[in-house]
Amino acid sequence: xxxxxxxxxxxxxxxxxxxxxxxxxxxxxxxxxxxxxxxxxxxxxxxxxxxxxxxxxxxxxxxxxxxxxxxxxxxxxxxxxxxxxxxxxxxxxxxxxxxxxxxxxxxxxxxxxxxxxxxxxxxxxxxxxxxxxxxxxxxxxxxxxxxxxxxxxxxxxxxxxxxxxxxxxxxxxxxxxxxxxxxxxxxxxxxxxxxxxxxxxxxxxxxxxxxxxxxxxxxxxxxxxxxxxxxxxxxxxxxxxxxxxxxxxxxxxxxxxxxxxxxxxxxxxxxxxxxxxxxxxxxxxxxxxxxxxxxxxxxxxxxxxxxxxxxxxxxxxxxxxxxxxxxxxxxxxxxxxxxxxxxxxxxxxxxxxxxxxxxxxxxxxxxxxxxxxxxxxxxxxxxxxxxxxxxxxxxxxxxxxxxxxxxxxxxxxxxxxxxxxxxxxxxxxxxxxxxxxxxxxxxxxxxxxxxxxxxxxxxxxxxxxxxxx
Ligand SMILES: [Zn+2]
Numbered sequence: 001x002x003x004x005x006x007x008x009x010x011x012x013x014x015x016x017x018x019x020x021x022x023x024x025x026x027x028x029x030x031x032x033x034x035x036x037x038x039x040x041x042x043x044x045x046x047x048x049x050x051x052x053x054x055x056x057x058x059x060x061x062x063x064x065x066x067x068x069x070x071x072x073x074x075x076x077x078x079x080x081x082x083x084x085x086x087x088x089x090x091x092x093x094x095x096x097x098x099x100x101x102x103x104x105x106x107x108x109x110x111x112x113x114x115x116x117x118x119x120x121x122x123x124x125x126x127x128x129x130x131x132x133x134x135x136x137x138x139x140x141x142x143x144x145x146x147x148x149x150x151x152x153x154x155x156x157x158x159x160x161x162x163x164x165x166x167x168x169x170x171x172x173x174x175x176x177x178x179x180x181x182x183x184x185x186x187x188x189x190x191x192x193x194x195x196x197x198x199x200x201x202x203x204x205x206x207x208x209x210x211x212x213x214x215x216x217x218x219x220x221x222x223x224x225x226x227x228x229x230x231x232x233x234x235x236x237x238x239x240x241x242x243x244x245x246x247x248x249x250x251x252x253x254x255x256x257x258x259x260x261x262x263x264x265x266x267x268x269x270x271x272x273x274x275x276x277x278x279x280x281x282x283x284x285x286x287x288x289x290x291x292x293x294x295x296x297x298x299x300x301x302x303x304x305x306x307x308x309x310x311x312x313x314x315x316x317x318x319x320x321x322x323x324x325x326x327x328x329x330x331x332x333x334x335x336x337x338x339x340x341x342x343x344x345x346x347x348x349x350x351x352x353x354x355x356x357x358x359x360x361x362x363x364x365x366x367x368x369x370x371x372x373x374x375x376x377x378x379x380x381x382x383x384x385x386x387x388x389x390x391x392x393x394x395x396x397x398x399x400x401x402x403x404x405x406x407x408x409x410x411x412x413x414x415x416x417x418x419x420x421x422x423x424x425x426x427x428x429x430x431x432x433x434x435x436x437x438x439x440x441x442x443x444x445x446x447x448x449x450x451x452x453x454x455x456x457x458x459x460x461x462x463x464x465x466x467x468x469x
Contacts, residue, residue: 001467002138003402006459009132010452017128017455018106018448020054024120025104025113030091031154038067040088040158044150047087051123051148058131068161069149074130080142080466082169083130083458084159084418084425085123085176086152089115095442110445117437121446122175122430122454123148129458142466145169152176152418159418168425171392171465174418175454177427180400183393184326184412185420185427186270186350187383189361190215192376193368194344195299202292203228206300207257209286211279212335215346218275219334220266222282227257229289234258237288245309247281260285269348270414272312272332280309280333299343302371307333307347314349318363323354325388326412350414353383384420392465396428399460403453428461430454 010017024047032041045067052062055072062072073079092101092114099105104113111121127146149158192215204226211222226234231251238249238260250261262282267275283304291297306316313320314331322328335346351360361378368375386393388410401407410426419425430450431437438444 001460001463002136003460005136006132006456006463009136010128010455010459013128013131014448014452017124017451018111021111021116021121021124021451022104022113023050023054024087024124025115026102028092028102029088029115029150031088031151040067040151040154044088047120048148048150051087054124054127060130060134065162065165067150068158069147071145071147071162072127072130074134074144074462075140077140077143079145079169080171081144081462082172083126083144083146084149084172084174084422085126085146086119086149086158086418087115087123088150088153089118089120090153090440093442098443098445101442106448109448111448111451112443112445114444116444117431117446118439118444119152119176121451125430125451125454126175126458128455129462132455132459133462138463139468140462140466141468144462144466149418156418159422163422168422170424172419172422172425173392173396173428173461174425175429175458176418177429178411178431178433179429179457180406180408181393181396181410182413182417182427183386183388183410184353185384185416186326186329186352186412186414187355187381188348188350188414189364189378189380190346190348191364191378192344192346193373194342194376195373196342197295197299199340200292200294200296202294204289204291205294206286206291206296206338207340209282209300209336209338209343211262211282212346215334216269216348217334218264218267218269218272218277218332219279220264220275222262222278222336224260224282224286225254225257226260226286226289228292229258231258234260234285234289238285241281241285241288245281245284246276247278249285268415269332269334270330270350272330277309277333279336280304280307283336284309296338296340296343299372300338303336303343303345303373306367306371307331317367319349319355319360321352321355321359323352326353326383326385328352329355329360330414351383353385384416384425386424386426392424393426395464396426396461399457399464403457403460429457
């Protein structure tokens with residue numbers, strides 16, 4: 001299906017493509033203070049305006065939705081396919097070594113600059129796919145629209161604005177994640193719990209426990225203060241735990257009490273097994289200590305039973321649901337604070353598509369109540385799912401296979417992408433698992449090969465989905 005012609009077109013126009021991406025990379029389009037007519041500030045608006053100029057250079061028209069998003073259409077036909085990417089970036093941050101974040105360069109086959117991979121490079125790759133199809137005059141029977149937003153990194157209010165004025169096309173692909181295709185984004189719930197109790201002075205006892213800052217990040221540090229035991233007692237209990245868990249405990253005197261610091265490693269809550277949770281680790285240690293039989297100490301034991309160390313799949317909570325397509329539900333315990341009279345905690349759960357209110361949220365609520373804890377509002381959010389055997393997913397896999405030779409299955413992830421909640425939407429490229437392109441970090445890059453290949457894959461997908469049959 002025009003594979004050769006597309007390949008040749010993309011290769012012949014690669015210099016133009018690199019220059020167009022670089023133009024966008026020179027703009028700092030992180031979210032800024034809103035101004036009149038610029039809901040996300042000057043940077044994002046400038047990026048949208050520059051992309052419109054790029055469209056016009058090649059004979060495409062554009063439409064600006066009040067500096068929330070811009071669109072360009074491949075033809076005048078009714079849209080069957082929307083391609084959704086974004087031009088805003090996360091802040092540049094420090095420690096760039098190859099170039100300055102907004103001075104793009106190509107070095108050793110890599111195009112460096114903030115936004116090269118997320119998501120300006122992919123946005124332009126998608127545009128060049130449309131350009132190729134248009135200039136090669138490949139006959140289409142349906143329309144294709146490129147939608148470029150400017151608020152993906154800070155809540156996606158851009159695309160909400162667009163969808164208030166336009167229905168989504170029957171199919172949407174977003175080049176803002178990974179190849180081959182992400183067709184399942186798990187749903188889940190974010191829950192919190194709390195309770196209060198009378199202070200009891202009986203020793204040994206817990207004075208305080210603190211761990212975690214964000215509900216969706218595995219805490220790398222946690223600490224506790226214990227009264228009524230010696231440093232030596234606690235060190236003796238910590239030693240075998242260190243060996244078993246790989247956590248590091250630092251035990252030191254603090255006033256008349258003993259301070260425990262636990263050090264593990266952080267990870268995103270959607271992949272808790274990639275980290276080593278210092279919070280569940282410190283509870284693991286506290287609960288083996290011979291603490292007095294008080295209400296507070298027993299509450300803590302109950303919490304530890306429900307959210308033990310290394311229970312990534314919600315077994316102890318009774319919500320270890322899994323299915324073939326989306327895999328296992330994951331759970332992480334991410335924030336906890338306790339003092340002599342009250343405690344509160346927060347956990348994150350990414351639910352498999354087989355999870356329901358009955359087998360997940362209601363179970364969690366019940367077991368927390370039974371442990372003497374008051375569950376807060378369980379914020380549930382639905383999964384996003386396009387069947388693997390749908391026309392869209394199958395066509396995208398075929399395009400990916402036909403350009404790269406790689407035969408792969410669609411992916412389920414715990415996080416959410418730009419198309420979470422867009423009916424018939426899947427994430428499609430441009431990253432591949434074996435290349436770490438430093439997204440959101442210093443020295444972000446996209447390889448030149450991946451940029452070219454992605455444009456070819458998108459062009460192939462456009463023809464496959466919208467071409468004359
Ligand atoms: Zn992105």
